[in-house]
Amino acid sequence: MAELSDQMLIARATVFGNRRAFDTLVRRYQSPLRRFLLNLTGGDNTLSDDLAQDTFIKAWTQLASFKNKSSFETWLFRIAYNVFYDYIRSLKESQSIEDVEREVDSLYHQHADDGSVKSDIHQALGMLNPNERACITLFYMEDRQIKEIADIMQLPEGTVKSNLSRGKEKMTTYLKQNGYG
Amino acid sequence: MDDDKLIRQFMQARREEISDSGFSARVMRHIPYERPFWMYIATALILLAALAAMFIWFDGWSVLCSVFVRLYTAVAYAKHMAFEPLYLLVFVGLAGWLVIDKIKKIAYRI
Numbered sequence: 001m002a003e004l005s006d007q008m009l010i011a012r013a014t015v016f017g018n019r020r021a022f023d024t025l026v027r028r029y030q031s032p033l034r035r036f037l038l039n040l041t042g043g044d045n046t047l048s049d050d051l052a053q054d055t056f057i058k059a060w061t062q063l064a065s066f067k068n069k070s071s072f073e074t075w076l077f078r079i080a081y082n083v084f085y086d087y088i089r090s091l092k093e094s095q096s097i098e099d100v101e102r103e104v105d106s107l108y109h110q111h112a113d114d115g116s117v118k119s120d121i122h123q124a125l126g127m128l129n130p131n132e133r134a135c136i137t138l139f140y141m142e143d144r145q146i147k148e149i150a151d152i153m154q155l156p157e158g159t160v161k162s163n164l165s166r167g168k169e170k171m172t173t174y175l176k177q178n179g180y181g
Numbered sequence: 182m183d184d185d186k187l188i189r190q191f192m193q194a195r196r197e198e199i200s201d202s203g204f205s206a207r208v209m210r211h212i213p214y215e216r217p218f219w220m221y222i223a224t225a226l227i228l229l230a231a232l233a234a235m236f237i238w239f240d241g242w243s244v245l246c247s248v249f250v251r252l253y254t255a256v257a258y259a260k261h262m263a264f265e266p267l268y269l270l271v272f273v274g275l276a277g278w279l280v281i282d283k284i285k286k287i288a289y290r291i
Contacts (some may be wrong), residue, residue: 019209023244023287031199050205056208061215117194121195140192171191172184181187 006072022063026056029073032142033080039137040084040130042108043122053088055080074144077152081134084092093175104130120178125172132167135160224288 012021037048138144150157
């Protein structure tokens with residue numbers, strides 16, 4: 001089953017309710033998805049794994065709505081991004097964008113201050129705001145195109161480009177100041 | 182070094198493959214069991230077709246007729262033997278319910 005394309009596996013899972021086909025998809029995409037969520041949560045393994053699990057469960061229940069307009073991986077990342085923000089909103093009563101962004105940042109830095117040794121990547125990403133962080137992670141680590149990032153984050157391509165540009169500037173400054181350049 | 186290259190190099194050097202370590206199995210344990218709606222219809226249709234085929238194959242009408250004749254005779258005989266036909270009806274009803282229940286269980290397994 002390993003050689004089967006995503007489309008074939010999705011068709012089997014949707015039409016026949018084939019769980020083994022879906023299991024293959026989970027195994028195929030668990031690593032990039034968990035890595036993406038790990039970078040969004042500032043390296044919180046437990047939380048990112050819980051969110052990744054919720055993402056796959058949501059993907060299974062909504063599989064019939066996958067229209068093949070984007071790749072399955074991009075669709076999964078979009079669900080993961082929404083699951084992450086749903087989690088953030090569940091922590092805060094207020095739903096304003098500023099509050100949510102503040103909560104994302106606090107969650108990101110909270111893990112940094114819990115006494116664990118934080119890896120340099122999370123320190124570097126910690127310099128960015130949540131949108132810049134997601135854009136930089138998707139573009140430089142997950143090798144996503146700008147159009148795909150816009151699709152995942154449900155933002156206009158222009159906004160993604162400006163987030164990338166600002167994030168790049170901050171990251172470069174941080175890296176050069178810390179002897180990476 | 183070019184800024185873009187610097188960031189890409191930094192990020193790619195920290196890009197790790199995360200080993201599954203039971204994650205997929207855990208996810209699959211939490212996936213709700215759902216069968217597509219058409220499968221229920223297909224199961225019912227196949228069951229009906231199988232019953233119809235068996236009915237024709239085993240000459241169901243004559244079997245049914247003989248059952249009714251025997252039943253009628255038994256009831257008529259029971260009148261003379263002071264046998265209460267209500268008991269027979271209860272028995273037939275119970276047996277029917279058991280058979281339907283069994284068919285439902287088999288259909289669920291399919």
